[in-house]
Every structure is written in structure tokens, then in C-alpha cells.
Amino acid sequence: MGDPDGGRMEVHPGIAVSPGYAIGPVAVLREDGVRVPHRTVPAKAVPAELAKVEKAFEAALEEMNELARSAGAGTEVQSILSTHQMLLEDPALRASIEQRLREGKLGAETAVAEALDAISLRFENLPDPYFQQRAADVRDVRRRLLRPLTGVRGGSKSGGDPAVIAVRELSPSATASLDRAATLGFLTDVGGPTSHTAIIARSLGIPAVVGLGDVVSRIEEGAIVVVDGNRGEVVLNPDESSLARYRALAEKHAAWMKLLSKLRELPAETRDGHSIRLMGNIERPDEVDGVLRAGGDGIGLFRTEFLWVPGKPPPDEDEHFRAYVGAAKKLGGKPLTIRTFDFGADKATPDPGAEREPNPALGLRSIRWCLERPQVFLPQIRAILRAATHGSVRCLFPMISGVGELRRAREFVDRARVQLRAEGVAVPDHVPVGVMVEIPSAAVLCDLLVDEVDFLSIGSNDLIQYALAVDRVNARVASLYEPAHPALLRLIRNVVTVAGERNVPVSLCGEMAGDRLYTVLLVGMGFRDLSISARAIPEIKQAIRSITVEQARHAADWCAGARSAEETRGRIREAMAELLRD
Amino acid sequence: MSATTAGGEVVVRNAQGLHLRPATEFAKLAMATGCRVQVRTDAGDANGASVLELAMLGITQGVTLRITAEGPSAGDAVRRLIQLVESGFVV
Structure with a gap:
């Protein structure tokens, strides 16, 4: 493929919208605005x-x-x-x-x-x-x-040799009529991460880079190109060493995809037959597809902040509803856990009236802020209840510190239900309500909270930050941010144990759940639900499939005796090495 | 049942207005009533059974639709169409 007569190598940055690598000859599609001569007939x-x-x-x-x-x-x-x-x-x-x-x-x-x-x-x-x-x-x-x-042929490449499709802008139907088997990748001059092209490329699993500016008009038909859908780069006329590098990357990616598709079909089950529900964390409804493709069992955390576009008024009930129903329908009967607005601190509030606070992480944020703004909060709750008739929808409140706050949030659910029923709108009798355990007070009081909720979800990122008093985005103290800290593990263990005794499902969402170092520990502590990014699902599933619950329990008990984070990590590694030997 | 004529008004509440999907729901229902349904706004008239004509009116939130139906149980048809618009096009 390294054409000695090819032009000079050029690297063009664009926007990565669909991962993978495509290497091959380019087919340039001209937009076919067919001109039709004026013809009259007798x-x-x-x-x-x-x-x-x-x-x-x-x-x-x-x-x-x-x-x-x-x-x-x-x-x-x-x-x-x-x-x-x-x-x-x-x-x-x-x-x-x-x-x-x-x-x-x-x-x-x-x-x-x-x-x-x-x-x-x-x-x-x-x-x-x-x-x-x-x-x-x-x-x-x-x-x-x-x-x-x-008799004009359309923009489809059907039946041709496999090629990378280059086009200024991909029209929806041209995208749809492309022959999947003959399409190696896409590159377009215009478009962004949420353009139709991007969504479709992702759903077809074709690597794509968009928003290249003015590149397509300079590409010659048949030239060799590389579409790097991971980094968002297009390389025209790659030299031999670049080609070799990209071929190696493509091979690695293909091997990973193969493993992923093999694991997708397999259950997340320990060797002794205990199944762990692996759910996905998402920020937009269309990410449900990626979670399902990766073999996820539902959505354990749907962050809803995207719905409020900065500079715009808050979303109305219908906008909430459409997003939730869209996700619920894609999931069939699998759970969709919708976390209510969690603005503040690292997730800047789009509220133009918000006051600057000296200490936003401990300020008026998240549920505290929602409880003071019924005009923003109630439409969201109403939409969640309405969406619950279309799937297995669960409502999750963030940043709950104790029972009082939980009850105030639940009042909104009751109010929304009464309102909707009075309006003649169907609402299920029971919509599961849960709380995020991410403030240490909630972890300590979980025996009280479990009496009044249907499920718990531990948000490890914030729980670590609040338990250890470490701002994880502050580089000067970031090294003190420690998932393996014994204090944190005791807090978590208390929650899983108490919830287990009362048969209240508890999941862990947060980066810790997606790090395979902690899988043995979490399963051993008693977690049967984890919620992680789609990308991490295959890897964690593989980790789960290589252990037994019995082994995991021993490992967790042994780690519980560690006196420092370093010691915990050392013990986890030793336990894992032993498991791999078996 | 004898053919009748009926009419009514409704304000579009949902944020998007009559985008293609809501317009499709409207046209489907209009077709299902068996009546000749006409929709009038300040921007013009549309055949209620035509998604294309409805969409070409560019109906956004807050626009008043004047719906007329002609045919069997026209009153019922208008009532159901108004209900659909008021529900925010949830079916």
C-alpha cells in the first residue's frame, strides 16, 4: 500500500467521533445535487x-x-x-x-x-x-x-473495493446507503461529535474523523489515507514507518474488539456461578448503545446535567421526558438509573443567578440546590415518573447527607405523582428511589437510610474526596486521593454489609469500580452491582470471570487488616497473583 | 353515523413544537379518525393527514392550532387531536 508515487505525507487534525483505525485507498464522494433539465411532454x-x-x-x-x-x-x-x-x-x-x-x-x-x-x-x-x-x-x-x-448513481459505494470514504458532509441517506463491508472509515470536512455522521459511524462501528476543515477537496481519489478514530487525526499519503505504526495499532485494536465481542456474549459471572450485574455510566441517551454493545446489563448512572445547556433556560418536562424515554426504550427491560441534577463544584451550574462561593465543594450544590429550586427540580421528577411507564426506570438522588434530606427529596416524588394522577397521566404505583452514598455521613447512617430507599449507589469519587478531605483535581494534593485508604474501605464495607442484611441492592459507581485492581476486593466485600464506563465493561467482566466469590471474600478479609493504603494495594496484588496461579 | 363538521383550538405546549415526530403522531391520528382534518395557523393551512404540510408550517411552541374536522364523529376527532397536542404528543 505504500505507494512510492504517492504525494507527500500530511497529518490533519480533526475530531475523533468513532474509534478504530482505517487504512486504505480513499474514495471521494462528490455531493450529488442532481441537476435536472426542464423537459415538457405532449x-x-x-x-x-x-x-x-x-x-x-x-x-x-x-x-x-x-x-x-x-x-x-x-x-x-x-x-x-x-x-x-x-x-x-x-x-x-x-x-x-x-x-x-x-x-x-x-x-x-x-x-x-x-x-x-x-x-x-x-x-x-x-x-x-x-x-x-x-x-x-x-x-x-x-x-x-x-x-x-x-439513471444517476447515488452516493453509495456499494459493491466497490473497500475504501475510506471522504466527503465534505455526509448526508443521512448517503450514510445509510453506504455498503458497510466496503467502508473502512469516514473522513469529513464538517461536523462535530453529535452530528448525524458521528452518531451513525459509532452505531455502525466504523472509525470516523470529522471537522477536518478543508481537506476533502485536496484528496486525490485512490490515495492511501489513515483515519485514526482514537486520536482524531487523518494522515494522507503516510510514509512507510507511519504505515507500519498504524498497522500495528489497527491490529491491536482489532484484537481488543474481538475480545470485546467474545466477552459481550458471556455473562459477568464468577467461576463459582455468582452473577454480578455490570451496568454502564452514561451522560447522554445515545450512549446506551455503547453500553449494550459492550455487554452491559443496564444503566447504573445516567448523569442528566447535559440536558441543561449553559446560557439556555432549564429544560422543561418534555425535554427531560424525551431523553429518559429514549434511553429506556433502547434498554428494553434493563434498569435505567436516572440521577437527578448534580450541579455545583466541578460541574459548573448553568444557573446565571448562582452566587460565587468560597468553598463550592461544600456549598449549595447538587440536591441541596435542587431542593431550593422546585421550578427546576419538579419537572425533572415528573418526567422520571412518566418515563417509568416505558421501562425499568429508577430515580437516584445525589449528595444525600441523611434522612431529613432524603425525605425532602421524596416529597417531590409524592407531589409529582399526585399532580400527574390528577392530570390523568399514567404513573406506575412504585418507582424505585435510591440515594448516592457519597458523603461520609450517609455511609455512617446507611442503616437508617436503607429503611427508606429501594437501593443505594456508592459514589466512590466524591466519597473519597469527602472522607479524606482531598480535592482530586488539585494537583498538589491529588496523590493523597486514595481508593485503597483503610478508612474508605471501612466506610464502603459498612454500607455493603448493612444493605446486604436488609436485602437492599447496593452498587458502586465511580472510577474505582472500573479499575480491575479493585474487582476482587469489591466482589469480596459483597457487591453484586457495579456501574462503570462502557469502555471498562469487558475488562471488569473478564476479571469477574476469573475468580470465585469464596476467593474474593478471603482476599477482602485479608485486605481489611491492612493499616495503610500502600499495604492494602500490596495485599490486593498478592491476592491477585495467587488467584492467577490457581 | 352522519357526516358532521367540528372545530377547536389548541396551543402547542411542548418545547420542540411540531417537529417531524410529533407531526407524524398528529397525521397518524388524523388519518385514523377517518375525517378530513384541516389545521390552520397564522402561517397558513395544512392537511392534517400530511406530515409534510404540517412541517412546512414550521409550528413552534406557543403557536395556536385551529383544527377542523369533517366526517364521521368529527367532534370526537377534534377532541382527540386536541388531547394529543395537549399531552405533548405522548402516545
């Missing part, structure tokens, strides 16, 4: 032209059905396709084409092009940006209909 030819239009609709719908089938249910591709399908089936669209054709005696392709151009123009002229963007969908449908009428 009156007697009108029925024949109408029949052509009818056929074009049939062909477009059939093509779409096929694409939808290959995309699979519930995928992003399918939702875009269903929009286009709906437009194709719209009675007004056909009526408008037919009217133009009959009255103007137009050729089929002219009538189709003019009708759709008029529609996309109307969308472009609407004031709201959402509706303006629908013009792109209309243009997409136009392309689809004109393809059978003009």
Missing part, C-alpha cells in the same frame, strides 16, 4: 410520465425498506430512514408532483425536481433552525426519487 404522454413517477416512488420505498432491514431495529440509521419513508408516503408530496406534471405537462423527473425544490425552499425560509434543517431531508428524498428517473 398531453398524451402525461399518463406515461405519471406511471414513471409511481415507479420511482416504489423503487425509492423498496430501497429504503431494504436499508432499514439491514440497519436493524432501533438504530439511528433506521430513525433517519423512517423520516424519509414518511416523506415519501406523504399524500401532499404526490399530489404536488402530480399537479405540476398535469398542469405544466412536465417530464416525470422535472416535476419531481421542481416539486421537491419548492418544498425544500419553504423549509429553508422558515425561521426555526430545526425546520430549516429539514430541507436537507427533502433534498435527500429528491436524490432518491431522481436516481431511478435519471
Whole structure:
């Protein structure tokens, strides 16, 4: 592949939106805004032209059905396709084409092009940006209909040799009609992490770098390129040593993906048959796909802060609801644990009226802040209750310090339920409510808290910070931030033990849960639920599958005798080495 | 059942307005009622069974929809459509 006649090597930074490495020849897609000459026909030819239009609709719908089938249910591709399908089936669209054709005696392709151009123009002229963007969908449908009428091949690379697709901007339907097997990767000039291209590339598992600026116009068809979807770089005409380096990286990535897909099918079960529920932590609804792909058993922590865009008013109930239902539906019956707003300290509040505090980590943040703002908090609670009719939804309150605060938060749940019922909105009789144990007071009082909640979730990141009085983002003290500190382990152990005695499920979410060094310890202490990032799921699953609960208990008991963090870590390593020997 | 005509008004409450998905729900219901449904806003008229025409009105939050239905049980059809809009398009 190292073409000796190739141009000079160039490295272009972009935005990594879908991981992996693609190495190969590039296929440059030109945006195909098909130009249609104005053609009129004699009156007697009108029925024949109408029949052509009818056929074009049939062909477009059939093509779409096929694409939808290959995309699979519930995928992003399918939702875009269903929009286009709906437009194709719209009675007004056909009526408008037919009217133009009959009255103007137009050729089929002219009538189709003019009708759709008029529609996309109307969308472009609407004031709201959402509706303006629908013009792109209309243009997409136009392309689809004109393809059978003009014999112009569309933007799909189907059947060709495998290639990296380079295009200024990938239209939704071009993305959908790409032949997955022949598409090594994507690079585009425009777009960002939440663009359609990004979402679709991720859902298809194709490496992609977007937002390259002005690169596509300078690429020659067939040139060798590397798309580094991990770092967000595109290398044109790589030299031999870069090629070798990227081939090695690609191989490593492929081996990792293979292990991942093998582990995905296997249960997170210890060698002696105890299953551990491995759930994912997410920040946006579309991340559910990644968790499921990695073999997760649900969502143990859905951070909802993304819903409030800085500079904008707080989200209304419907915006909350849509995000939650979207995630719940993707999960089927698997749990979706929605943590209510946790603004403050490291997660800057978007509230423009917020006062500066000298010590924000100990200030008016998280649940404390929500309890003072019913106009922000209540819509979120109402949306959670409404979403609970669509899946296994759980409501999680952050930063609870004791029973009083828990009761005040629960009052919102009761109030929301009464309101909704009075409005005739269906709400399940029981929506599980839990609290984050992340303030040491909550860990100490967990015997009282378990009487009034359905589940607990230990937030180890904040619990470490508050128990050890260490700000983990402050580099000067960061070395004192110690998950293996005996004080922390005693706090955690107390919570798991008490919750276990009362049969209240307890999970641990926080970086500690995603670090395989602590897996033996956590399983041994009694955790049966862990919530981690999607990326860590395969690795932790593998760790779980290599131990027995009996061994883990011994290891945890032995570690409990350690007198310092260093000693704990030493004991964990020794225990793990012993397990590996067995 | 004899054909009737009925009408009513409703203000769009949900934040997005009549985006394609809500518009689809509206058109589906309009079609299911078996009535000829017309939607009028200050921006113009749309066939209630056409997602495209509804979308082209660019209906955002706060816009008043004047709905008329013509056909069997038109009153019931209008009532159900208003309910759908008021529910924030939850089906």
C-alpha cells in the first residue's frame, strides 16, 4: 500500500467521533445535487410520465425498506430512514408532483425536481433552525426519487473495493446507503461529535474523523489515507514507518474488539456461578448503545446535567421526558438509573443567578440546590415518573447527607405523582428511589437510610474526596486521593454489609469500580452491582470471570487488616497473583 | 353515523413544537379518525393527514392550532387531536 508515487505525507487534525483505525485507498464522494433539465411532454404522454413517477416512488420505498432491514431495529440509521419513508408516503408530496406534471405537462423527473425544490425552499425560509434543517431531508428524498428517473448513481459505494470514504458532509441517506463491508472509515470536512455522521459511524462501528476543515477537496481519489478514530487525526499519503505504526495499532485494536465481542456474549459471572450485574455510566441517551454493545446489563448512572445547556433556560418536562424515554426504550427491560441534577463544584451550574462561593465543594450544590429550586427540580421528577411507564426506570438522588434530606427529596416524588394522577397521566404505583452514598455521613447512617430507599449507589469519587478531605483535581494534593485508604474501605464495607442484611441492592459507581485492581476486593466485600464506563465493561467482566466469590471474600478479609493504603494495594496484588496461579 | 363538521383550538405546549415526530403522531391520528382534518395557523393551512404540510408550517411552541374536522364523529376527532397536542404528543 505504500505507494512510492504517492504525494507527500500530511497529518490533519480533526475530531475523533468513532474509534478504530482505517487504512486504505480513499474514495471521494462528490455531493450529488442532481441537476435536472426542464423537459415538457405532449398531453398524451402525461399518463406515461405519471406511471414513471409511481415507479420511482416504489423503487425509492423498496430501497429504503431494504436499508432499514439491514440497519436493524432501533438504530439511528433506521430513525433517519423512517423520516424519509414518511416523506415519501406523504399524500401532499404526490399530489404536488402530480399537479405540476398535469398542469405544466412536465417530464416525470422535472416535476419531481421542481416539486421537491419548492418544498425544500419553504423549509429553508422558515425561521426555526430545526425546520430549516429539514430541507436537507427533502433534498435527500429528491436524490432518491431522481436516481431511478435519471439513471444517476447515488452516493453509495456499494459493491466497490473497500475504501475510506471522504466527503465534505455526509448526508443521512448517503450514510445509510453506504455498503458497510466496503467502508473502512469516514473522513469529513464538517461536523462535530453529535452530528448525524458521528452518531451513525459509532452505531455502525466504523472509525470516523470529522471537522477536518478543508481537506476533502485536496484528496486525490485512490490515495492511501489513515483515519485514526482514537486520536482524531487523518494522515494522507503516510510514509512507510507511519504505515507500519498504524498497522500495528489497527491490529491491536482489532484484537481488543474481538475480545470485546467474545466477552459481550458471556455473562459477568464468577467461576463459582455468582452473577454480578455490570451496568454502564452514561451522560447522554445515545450512549446506551455503547453500553449494550459492550455487554452491559443496564444503566447504573445516567448523569442528566447535559440536558441543561449553559446560557439556555432549564429544560422543561418534555425535554427531560424525551431523553429518559429514549434511553429506556433502547434498554428494553434493563434498569435505567436516572440521577437527578448534580450541579455545583466541578460541574459548573448553568444557573446565571448562582452566587460565587468560597468553598463550592461544600456549598449549595447538587440536591441541596435542587431542593431550593422546585421550578427546576419538579419537572425533572415528573418526567422520571412518566418515563417509568416505558421501562425499568429508577430515580437516584445525589449528595444525600441523611434522612431529613432524603425525605425532602421524596416529597417531590409524592407531589409529582399526585399532580400527574390528577392530570390523568399514567404513573406506575412504585418507582424505585435510591440515594448516592457519597458523603461520609450517609455511609455512617446507611442503616437508617436503607429503611427508606429501594437501593443505594456508592459514589466512590466524591466519597473519597469527602472522607479524606482531598480535592482530586488539585494537583498538589491529588496523590493523597486514595481508593485503597483503610478508612474508605471501612466506610464502603459498612454500607455493603448493612444493605446486604436488609436485602437492599447496593452498587458502586465511580472510577474505582472500573479499575480491575479493585474487582476482587469489591466482589469480596459483597457487591453484586457495579456501574462503570462502557469502555471498562469487558475488562471488569473478564476479571469477574476469573475468580470465585469464596476467593474474593478471603482476599477482602485479608485486605481489611491492612493499616495503610500502600499495604492494602500490596495485599490486593498478592491476592491477585495467587488467584492467577490457581 | 352522519357526516358532521367540528372545530377547536389548541396551543402547542411542548418545547420542540411540531417537529417531524410529533407531526407524524398528529397525521397518524388524523388519518385514523377517518375525517378530513384541516389545521390552520397564522402561517397558513395544512392537511392534517400530511406530515409534510404540517412541517412546512414550521409550528413552534406557543403557536395556536385551529383544527377542523369533517366526517364521521368529527367532534370526537377534534377532541382527540386536541388531547394529543395537549399531552405533548405522548402516545
